[in-house]
Amino acid sequence: MASCKYAWPPVGHRGLIGQSISRIDGPAKSSGRAKYTYDVKLPGMLYGACLRSAYAHAKITAVDTSAAAKMPGVKGIRVIQGVGKEIQWAGDEIVEVAATTEQAAQDAVRAIKVEYQQLPFFVNEANLQKDQAASRTKPASELKVGDPDKAFAEDGVVIHEGHYGVPVITHCCLEAHGHATEWTGPKNLRTHSSTQGVSALPMQFAEALNIPSANVEVICQYMGGGFGSKFQMDRWGQYTALLAKDTGKPVKYLLERAAEQEVAGCRPSGFARVKVAARKDGTLTAWESECWGTGGPGPSGILPIPYVLDIPNRIRRHTFVSTNIGPSRAWRAPNHPQSCLLTMAPLDDLAAKLNMDPLELLMKNAHLAPENLGKVYREELQKAAELAEWSKLWHPRGEKTSGHLKRGLGVSFHTWGGRGHVSNCLFSIEPDGSVVAELGSQDLGTGTRTVIAVVAADTLGLPVGAVTVKIGDSRYPYDGPSGGSTTVGGVSASTRRAAVDARDSLFAAVAPALGVPADQLVAVGGTIQAKNDPTKRLSWKQACAKLGGRKIQTTGKNPGECMLGSSGVGGVTAADVSVDVETGLVRINRMVAVQDCGLIIDMKTAKSQCYGALIMGIGYSLFEEKIMDNITGRMLNPNMEFYKLCSLPDIGELVVHMMTGPGYDERGVIGLGEPPVISPGAAISNAVANAIGVRVPTLPITPEKVLAALAKGGVA
Amino acid sequence: MERFEYASPVSRKEAVGLLAETWGETEILAGGTDVLSRMKDYVSTPKRLVSLKRIKDLKGVHYAPGHGLRIGSMATLREIKVNTYVQRYYPALVDTANLIRSQQLHSMGTIGGSLLQRPRCWYYRLGYGLLAQYEGKSLPPEGDNRYHAILGNSGPAYFTSPSTFAPILIALEARVELLGPSGSRTIPLEKLFTTPTKTGEREHTLHPNEIVTEILVPPAGGIRSAVHEIRQKEGLDWALTAAAVALHMKDNTVRSARVVLGQVAPVPWDSQEAAHALVGKTLSEQVAEAAGKAAVSEATPLSMNGYKVQLTRVAVKRAVLQAAKGGA
């Protein structure tokens, strides 16, 4: 095992791995040189725009594009959904046009006449009785383990029952979805797409356009947010390409903000009635839940509750609710944030009923988590408690001090897989000393480019700037889409394997000159030198010059030889909040994230992931909600004015601690995109309950809901 | 946005001459932070946009002892905020500017635009008209009215007056000078606002071919004033409710008071009840609390905005207590 040549270097032999290294594309991004899809401007390019349905549910009875077709600047029109088509959500695409300016395209859209036969719609699912009355429900299969009835009836158990929920939110990518697309031959397409999968998109375009997928080039050098919503070409992508074909010109269409909010992002909701029991000492014994949620017209995922903890006797029922709100998309840790709140909030309430510190309840039951997670949770809970000053600041429910500001603490834990995906790295060492890694991967802003450079540079004993990373283009070797926290494990492993092979080839090439066997050479500090005699050395440049004009080229794959990564992480979030009981305003004092992800390649980008996740978590806990109108069937906040996101003053102090060292490092690289965003909802909800002495059952925790909860009890 | 003509007059008179007699034909461009976004969303579709940016004598903040403050309608929020006289004699106006957490708005937004910006009602902004009508019925009462009016909301107007500056300026007894084709007139600021009763009417009494030229704030000696807003976010966000108070004190007793509420009614809401609860009283927590209660005694919340009653009560109480502590 330890002798595997690709294995990650052990502590003491790591040059860059695990250090805090700034993003290599930071300067390009902060100076504006980085070109995002939105910035792409191609010669003769036309602009796209879409006519979208004004109704949540309707049949199209007439489409008249004749006036639009005659307008100045209009070069192409494609009906996407014509007469007879049934629209299932407001904002759905009906016609796309291409014109010489954005304004001309929008003018044309407004000149198109569509007639609809309106049909009954349903857009708010929070009330299960109403969902059932509207015949919008479909039960999913039920899951039962042990004998919950008997366990609930056990003598002396304490039972808590409650109702909880997480509404539909949108992804709200700062860079909207979209493409700038051109045909470079009759059957050759090149598209600049804001995507989480440059290697996957060619197949989608090829199938939709009936061209060979090898003829499709997808480019995405920089990306302004996807969070799980950008795996698809999307219908507007297909029609942008068709309009480019029709007009013989490149066409760019990125969604307007309102469309982005209405149709391109939607995290399914989750609501549940929960009953949970524990013995007086806090041992969890039974769980029962009736859960429902919507992911738009089709079924969304079944929420895996109770989350993480396999309470011995449990039963869950799930009901899908179909609504006319637009289809759901994967949202950073699909199903987990909802499941986490629907579990950790009731457990926190149960702890209050048991007069127990919730931290203690979690410690006590952590062993119910699968595999080795219980141990990880206990370590992480301890660390989180320390960083949140739990023993000093925690108090039983409802801060008893006078004054209208009540402070409270809350905690939650979570899990995620994060095994590295399929990855291929083409790696070159040039005779002039250049080092290039090419992968058909993409950097969503998470630091993928930097991580690849760190792995390569560490392996070759070079500074991080010595490595050129080429990603974001489907002409590079196939790589998995960036979703489910799979990228870092994939690209770091393939790059490591390729870099080790390339390095060994270089050793072989320079061994004769140094008079040292190749297996006695090491690459450190920008030199190739004899392991036991540093005087026998060549600078990197001198070494590469020995290649005799031939470059070294290797490929590394994942999965592959040697265990370089694994799957399954823990993670704990603690929240420290103050609640104004007169106004219901919640302010974050501090958020603590304690997270493991195996071997950390770059401490800085790893921590950044956690900071970002905490901010996103605060956003969905306190502010975010896709607000749908029962009368018009439309989203009422398709903007960033009333679709509220955190701004800097709203986030408080963020503390991140990454678990490293023995027990963690030897697991290899594991993904980190999803896990830290899972627990903040539950942690904040629990902190609010701790502060005010009563549960605010659903997110987001608005002043209105806090006041409503206080009207029923708590400290007020 | 729709095609429009852009006019950039250099004098007040020329500007007035470029304005149409009926609403909708022309719009005024000050800083543009409101009107341009409405135009982009097709909520406002003027045929001509008349910019006031080149009219030099609409700018500036002036103070004269005995006369008070004269603010040109094109003065930016930043100009007001950094003015030494404003800082010395009208600190509540500085606090007010600081409630708007956006450097961009401070730089671009004008006081004229702040007073004459249009409501943020989401139905209005999504194109259902100021009175939010849909298939013959009024949307807010049955729809999502979480941010709508709790006072003066007997219909058909349910939106709220959005201006952060209007309440405090009214509380300080400000007047506005308007210029139209037949000359200028000066009215108390509260008279600039009205509740529309039918489609086509606006929430301002300004005539379509008038401009606001100046805002006149009387000397504030002996007045204690304060603003308190409740915003869900610490960062840029709309207030859920707002209260401005100005108290004329005699020794420790309130001689007269004005309490003006924002974000709760289609107009800045001059709460006689709250003022009444303060007059003749020595300020205390109880008196402030009573003023808050009085301010919402006539509130008629809609289905989803009952919480705003509580928030308004608290905002008034806190504004009174703040005024009691500070002020001249």
Ligand SMILES: Cc1cc2nc3c(=O)[nH]c(=O)nc-3n(C[C@H](O)[C@H](O)[C@H](O)COP(=O)(O)OP(=O)(O)OC[C@H]3O[C@@H](n4cnc5c(N)ncnc54)[C@H](O)[C@@H]3O)c2cc1C
């Ligand atoms: C994200 C965001 C947040 C905001 N938050 C707040 C807030 O918290 N509080 C707040 O009060 N406002 C807020 N605003 C609204 C508003 O944009 C600012 O108040 C600003 O001061 C408006 O000034 P302006 O000069 O940009 O107005 P403009 O957009 O130029 O004009 C607004 C309206 O006033 C009319 N007008 C302007 N000047 C005159 C004049 N001299 N005579 C006659 N009519 C005139 C125009 O025709 C137009 O209809 C916000 C706006 C945005 C975009």
